[in-house]
Amino acid sequence: MTDPPEAVLSVDFELFSHTPAYRQATGSTPNGSIGIDGGEFLRAQLSEHDVSSTFFVVSSVGETHPGVIENLAADGHEIGSHTHTHRLLTELDPSTRLEELERSKETLEALTGTTVTGFRAPAFDFGADHFDMLGAASYEYDSSVVASRAIPGWYGGEYTLQKPAPATAVEADAPSSVAELPVSVMPGIRLPLTGTWLRFFGPGYTILGMKLLARQGVTPVLYVHPWEFVDLPTIKGVPRRVYWHTGQWMRRAVQRILDADFAFITAQDALQDGGVRAVDGSAEGSKRGER
Template sequence: MTIDVEDYYQVSAFESHVSRDAWPSFATRIERNLHLVLAQLAEHGVSATFFTLGCVAERHPGLIRELVGQGHELASHGYSHVRVTRQDRHAFFEDICRTKSLLEDIAGVEVKGYRAASYSIDGSTPWAHEALREAGYVYSSSVYPIRHDHYGMPEAPRFRFNPIPGDSAFIEIPISTIELLGRRIPCGGGGYFRLYPYGVSRWAFERLNRLEKQAGIFYFHPWEMDPEQPRVQGLSSRTRFRHYLNLSRMESRVRHLLRDFTWDRMDRIFLPAHPDSSESA
């Protein structure tokens, strides 16, 4: 179970409408929404991994310490949600080092995992995984092995793999998909989870668990639990549809998902060689 910690105005789809310079002028709703997420996880006894923006942690350090104190894993989502494909290797390396150090200083725990903004590690960024390894990360969950107009790496494996030749220690953990009638279908969360009826998502994860014997990787954002969030003006009809679709149903659907399956942190499931993965400082 993974949560991408970013506020409603920080999503990549709003880049052409909301500049990063304007972010401080927006009313933040991350505390309200993240507390709702934490309450749901506590209700079902679920520990999760929170891929967190450095700028959010910097603005709300107490919130980050709170989620770590509740037994969740803290991981990096980069500092300010810049896609990897819009950075060169040097800028990317500086960003991931800065964010890792910042999160660790705030929370007092080692940050082992990373998730790229908008799953933007793809075939055009062959240096990204090596940069992550050099920066001290142990795993990435930055590949969505599908074809999409904003992201995707359809040629990537569907399940955990070693992206760096000759390095078996660093792993990439893609977002979940299923294959049906020769097509690869996304089922790992986000807008797809809000678009499909809940029964479709439940069926897909049952198929992953029972037929393919694989752990499912699910993600969502705290803002998806917030149907009352302010509306950003000037969006295209496609962007507006994708962002605001079924927000009022999200809280209930996540509750069903937490009830219907067994979930845990990424490090505990995928890093058995690291015995301290279950410990928080």
């Protein structure tokens, strides 16, 4: 018997009202809590499987629903940042971008009493100065690179990074204090293993990709959203693909993934096990070469 391979089932903790699809819609809903129940479902599932995860949290949720974030931290999950308001970083001016990173870190640290070291950009969207900004805001790692093929009207095509690496592997002049944990794609076809692709291709697709990556010595890094686990209200102008296989279908899918023969770990542990650098949980501990 060998130990099962490791995997990361990370959570981009945002509400439905934060998604670009909702923000660009013509209709709206008065319900500003869509996704909270999905977060509770995930928390219960992770607890049942006795595994830890990383929640990249939109920190304004910590202001409206503080208990929800406090509970995640109390359960032993790693809390990372997914900005304060989930606006696309490349649409903001540099000072607003930095404020999103700093305010989010401060809010989440005050709420959980832990040091927030990790960051994921909304919609995996970031510009050339991203790692400098993260270094300036005292983050230690990013997880916004997806080495997918180019997907028209979406993202991808820019990166090939598959394994944890110093951020200099992504941007040559990135600060040496920042590391990158890339989000996984299916070997060969290079489409993401989760998100829309999990909901279209099914958990068998995701688990196959995880196994293929593990065989290559790559720890799969997946991402899910709390709002994918609830029955979404029909909003005028939200594309139909956003609704596809959300709610109960997605609850069963994530249960199958958690039942697969993998040891689920946090993003921070995946970086550490990937040998990129010692992550000691303290922002002061490994700030070598900070500029």
